[in-house]
Amino acid sequence: MGSEFPTTRMRRLRYNATLREMLAEVRLSRHDLIAPLFVREGAGVQHEIATMPGQFQLSVDTAMETVRRWDGKGVPAVLLFGIPDAKDAVGSEAWNDDAAVQRLCRQIKAELPNVLVITDVCLCEYTEHGHCGTLTDRLDGCKDVDNDITLESLGKTAVSHARSGADIVAPSAMMDGQVGAIRSALDSAGFSPVAILSYAVKFASSMYGPFRDAAESAPTFGDRRTYQMDYRSPSQAIAEARADLDEGADMLMVKPGATYLDLIAAVKRSFDAPLAAYHVSGEYSAIKAAARLGWLDERSAAIEITSAMRRAGADLVITYFAEQLADWLRE
Ligand code: PBG
Ligand code: ZN
Numbered sequence: 001m002g003s004e005f006p007t008t009r010m011r012r013l014r015y016n017a018t019l020r021e022m023l024a025e026v027r028l029s030r031h032d033l034i035a036p037l038f039v040r041e042g043a044g045v046q047h048e049i050a051t052m053p054g055q056f057q058l059s060v061d062t063a064m065e066t067v068r069r070w071d072g073k074g075v076p077a078v079l080l081f082g083i084p085d086a087k088d089a090v091g092s093e094a095w096n097d098d099a100a101v102q103r104l105c106r107q108i109k110a111e112l113p114n115v116l117v118i119t120d121v122c123l124c125e126y127t128e129h130g131h132c133g134t135l136t137d138r139l140d141g142c143k144d145v146d147n148d149i150t151l152e153s154l155g156k157t158a159v160s161h162a163r164s165g166a167d168i169v170a171p172s173a174m175m176d177g178q179v180g181a182i183r184s185a186l187d188s189a190g191f192s193p194v195a196i197l198s199y200a201v202k203f204a205s206s207m208y209g210p211f212r213d214a215a216e217s218a219p220t221f222g223d224r225r226t227y228q229m230d231y232r233s234p235s236q237a238i239a240e241a242r243a244d245l246d247e248g249a250d251m252l253m254v255k256p257g258a259t260y261l262d263l264i265a266a267v268k269r270s271f272d273a274p275l276a277a278y279h280v281s282g283e284y285s286a287i288k289a290a291a292r293l294g295w296l297d298e299r300s301a302a303i304e305i306t307s308a309m310r311r312a313g314a315d316l317v318i319t320y321f322a323e324q325l326a327d328w329l330r331e
Contacts, residue, residue, distance in 0.1 A: 035322035077116035091126030109165035155185030180247035198249035204228035207282030268313025277314035
């Protein structure tokens with residue numbers, strides 16, 4: 001054996017602060033961060049989201065000020081979500097080339113071409129019923145999202161984003177075949193260099209509550225459990241990730257991130273594609289709320305939990321703490 005107390009003293013590895021630093025296997029870097037941003041129509045909008053302190057609904061002009069500031073702090077990438085003025089049954093504003101997301105893409109690419117622009121490709125912000133696609137009547141009479149009709153809308157949306165300059169599109173609707181449909185739509189429109197970051201492993205989660213306030217995308221009836229994954233069924237994660245890679249996904253995502261570290265590790269072990277973890281709204285707001293109450297130290301909690309996602313195997317972290325982390329990491 002030879003690994004027993006008193007011969008083995010693990011504390012020797014922690015005795016010296018310099019050695020602790022040298023032995024750190026996970027090092028957070030601003031280069032790994034992606035900052036989500038909510039953009040809506042209008043001008044001069046800077047509306048703080050009540051359930052997400054420090055996060056805002058912005059218009060294109062104020063969003064540009066924000067992206068400039070983030071770029072100045074070294075945050076390399078943004079993930080854009082749009083909030084339209086008018087919603088309809090199919091979410092057609094999602095593929096309007098003059099909608100807020102598309103205009104913001106063009107402005108970022110014109111002024112800050114080295115900022116990596118990722119767009120969320122989904123329809124729940126754009127449909128009047130708040131579901132992630134076009135509805136149909138099922139055999140049992142219930143309404144549900146029609147998978148294959150929705151694929152066409154997702155393809156058109158991704159092409160509109162690419163035409164506006166998006167570097168990467170990130171489909172989050174959890175429709176079967178969405179990565180393949182988007183890949184072929186992009187390729188036929190001449191956008192073969194545009195990459196797909198697939199929300200491959202996305203669970204139906206209570207942790208998205210604050211986001212739905214931010215994006216005004218809560219479903220008006222029912223929930224998303226016929227398309228988003230069941231958190232009790234982890235083995236489906238590998239099948240979802242494999243299907244998306246087979247359809248042409250360039251990068252994968254696990255979401256939520258902080259509460260699904262087991263699946264970050266499992267996906268990383270099974271596939272060699274770059275992997276992102278999404279530290280989602282509820283996970284962010286829980287830290288913010290506890291910090292406001294004086295129950296947690298915000299900075300150490302945010303750094304520790306972001307490090308945990310990296311330690312589990314995430315190469316990239318999508319986080320509402322991106323700007324603060326960039327500040328903290330610079331100090
Ligand atoms: C859109 C989408 C959601 C999130 C990212 N893309 C909401 C949902 O699926 O209901 C959640 C992100 C967060 O909670 O921070 N489908
Ligand atoms: Zn959606």
